[in-house]
Amino acid sequence: MAVEAGASELVKVVALLGAAVVMVPLFRRLGLGSVLGYFAAGLAIGPFGFGWFSDPQAILHTAELGVVMFLFVIGLEMRPSHLWSLRNEIFGLGTLQIVVCGTVLTGVCMLLGFPLPVAFIGAAGFVLTSTAVVMQLLAERGDIALPTGQKIVSILLFEDLLIVPLLAVVAFMAPVHSDAGETSRWVTVGIAAGAIVGLVLVGRFLLNPLFRILAAAKAREVMTAAALLVVLGAALLMQLGGLSMAMGAFLAGVLLSESTFRHQIEADIEPFRGILLGLFFLSVGMALDLTVVANNWPLIVSGVFALMLAKAVCIYVVARILGSDHRQALDRGVVMAQGGEFAFVLFSAAAVAGVIDVQVNANLTAIVVLSMALTPLFVLLHDKLMPDREVSLDGVEEADGLSGSVLLIGFGRFGQVASQSLLARDVDVTIIDNDVDMIHNAERFGFKIYYGDGTRLDVLHASGAATARAIAVCVNSDQDADRIVELVTHQFPQAKLLVRSFDREHSLRLIHAGVDFQIRETFESALQFGQAALMELGADPDDAREIAEQIRERDAERFELEMAGGDLRAGAHMVFGTALPGVPTPTPFTAPKRKARTLNADQVPEEE
Structure with missing residues (x-):
């Protein structure tokens, strides 16, 4: 039974x-x-x-x-x-x-x-x-x-x-009501x-x-x-x-x-x-x-x-x-x-x-x-009866069946500058953006940009994210960036993930999310701007570089203190261009060392 x-x-x-x-x-x-x-x-x-x-x-x-x-x-x-x-x-x-x-x-x-x-x-x-x-x-x-x-x-x-x-x-x-019931x-x-x-x-x-x-x-x-x-x-x-x-x-x-x-x-x-x-x-x-x-x-x-x-x-x-x-x-x-x-x-x-x-x-x-x-x-x-939002894609090619060594998402001011180094070395770069006007303007200067929303998983697949060696996130929204990071880290782990950060808090989120590289969009440019200002005021170039380097190091130290207690993924993070211990720094963002700084100073001809 x-x-x-x-x-x-x-x-x-x-x-x-x-x-x-x-x-x-x-x-x-x-x-x-x-x-x-x-x-x-x-x-x-x-x-x-x-x-x-x-x-x-x-x-x-x-x-x-x-x-x-x-x-x-x-x-x-x-x-x-x-x-x-x-x-x-x-x-x-x-x-x-x-x-x-x-x-x-x-x-x-x-x-x-x-x-x-x-x-x-x-x-x-x-x-x-x-x-x-x-x-x-x-x-x-x-x-x-x-x-x-x-x-x-x-x-x-x-x-x-x-x-x-x-x-x-x-x-x-x-x-039926009672006082006992109200107390209960x-x-x-x-x-x-x-x-x-x-x-x-x-x-x-x-x-x-x-x-x-x-x-x-x-x-x-x-x-x-x-x-x-x-x-x-x-x-x-x-x-x-x-x-x-x-x-x-x-x-x-x-x-x-x-x-x-x-x-x-x-x-x-x-x-x-x-x-x-x-x-x-x-x-x-x-x-x-x-x-x-x-x-x-x-x-x-x-x-x-x-x-x-x-x-x-x-x-x-x-x-x-x-x-x-x-x-x-x-x-x-x-x-x-x-x-x-x-x-x-x-x-x-x-x-x-x-x-x-x-x-x-x-x-x-x-x-x-x-x-x-x-x-x-x-x-x-x-959904069947409601017409789609009217977005004119005349002359714009949507991302579909693409492939490339690098997928760059977002072609605003930051993405345009970031892409130039890759394109200068003939790297196979696929660029997507969801701003139709920007795509039309970029095409007048010879750039091929595909229409696509990088926060959507199907668009990332169509853009070749599954075969890309690196994915560069250069979008103008920190929320969109976080969404893309989450999709990429879970669906496309083979790709190195480089992300544009907006501020210190966003950088902390990106590091904890496991990106391979992140940099605040204004930090390095503002640092070099301040260094140039000192030199224009008559400061010695070595002193100006030394001050900039000290600011960079102090900022990195403060940043690491803010991360204290976090359980970071091994070998995966950069702090504003300064590598965490044991992680090699990519060449374009390597902070100058003292030896290199001395060598550069020696190569500067003395004034007569």
């Missing part, structure tokens, strides 16, 4: 994997996206399809770990300073969108025939956008790191925080605050030393286990504190975002994240009760389209009020028009508290599930 039970469980696992393996590639081939493929697979094998699974809620609870791990990986990309820079979007944009959407959706639910308390619960659940669906769609489009994607991520984070006060509101709306709610708030403080303290003082010890043990499987422990432990701590598991994982990711082990942790988590997130979408598909839809189809169908349309319009209006253009506002409205997984939690709590009955819970759940399933279709339709 035990063998038969084990075989039965194995059949279910095989069914889950088989449904995903068949449906997801099929839907992607049809251009419908992987999310809709998972939904369809779950519906096919669920209670209302082939009936291979009878309890989708049990699978849904396990599959929520996929959302948890997804938020952890997103947290790894969000350094605290970057997260702080998004505070206006998180609390300003997020608050305005929630208030407007909540008010309008409550009115829509009342028009659908729900009484005010039920309408409020239905609207509040629909306001909570699906983090899993939206993040997956943004990831497939490569928009997470873009400013528009960052605004959406900020709103999602605020909505994850919103589940806590909404659950408290549901408790207050329960038919204050205790709950205190526990939640304590959980957040505890997680921050652990992440700040214990996680990095822990991973340092485990790395010294050189046991890869232990590092993987530790990464899972951090994610699941943070999620459990937040759940015990009455908060969102996904929010706990996100905070853990943020606390590890500046760790030297960040990329290793991300690589360890990625396989589990992908499988569990797919399982989550499968379980949502299984949770769609077709019987409820069939029995109440006028209410459910009208509710889905009315709530999605109203939410999309509200999001569009808020985005336009706060300065987004028509294209960005419309895209945000379409992507975020659905309800989310936290609605299930809210509806269940409301049903337990007696605010809504079982039938209303089933109807609202069906509306949210259908909205999640329809979102990928609406996004696909939006």
